[in-house]
Amino acid sequence: MIAMFKAIPFGIFLTLLVALFIGSGGSHGGMLNVFDFDVTVAELGLEFTLYWSWALFLAGTFLAFALLLMME
Numbered sequence: 001m002i003a004m005f006k007a008i009p010f011g012i013f014l015t016l017l018v019a020l021f022i023g024s025g026g027s028h029g030g031m032l033n034v035f036d037f038d039v040t041v042a043e044l045g046l047e048f049t050l051y052w053s054w055a056l057f058l059a060g061t062f063l064a065f066a067l068l069l070m071m072e
């Protein structure tokens with residue numbers, strides 16, 4: 001159970017990294033359904049775009065979970 005909680009940050013990182021390359025190329029990734037959303041930090045005057053995919057997040061988290069279980 002602890003390995004699942006350890007796998008979540010790795011799934012988030014993998015999703016952001018892969019979705020960045022898919023989304024910035026103008027593609028939606030087919031069944032991955034990569035979408036973009038704007039993040040605004042009003043106090044600092046920052047605005048940027050992030051790409052996300054729930055299917056990619058679940059796949060990346062499962063992959064990290066399996067790797068962590070094998071390392072035990």
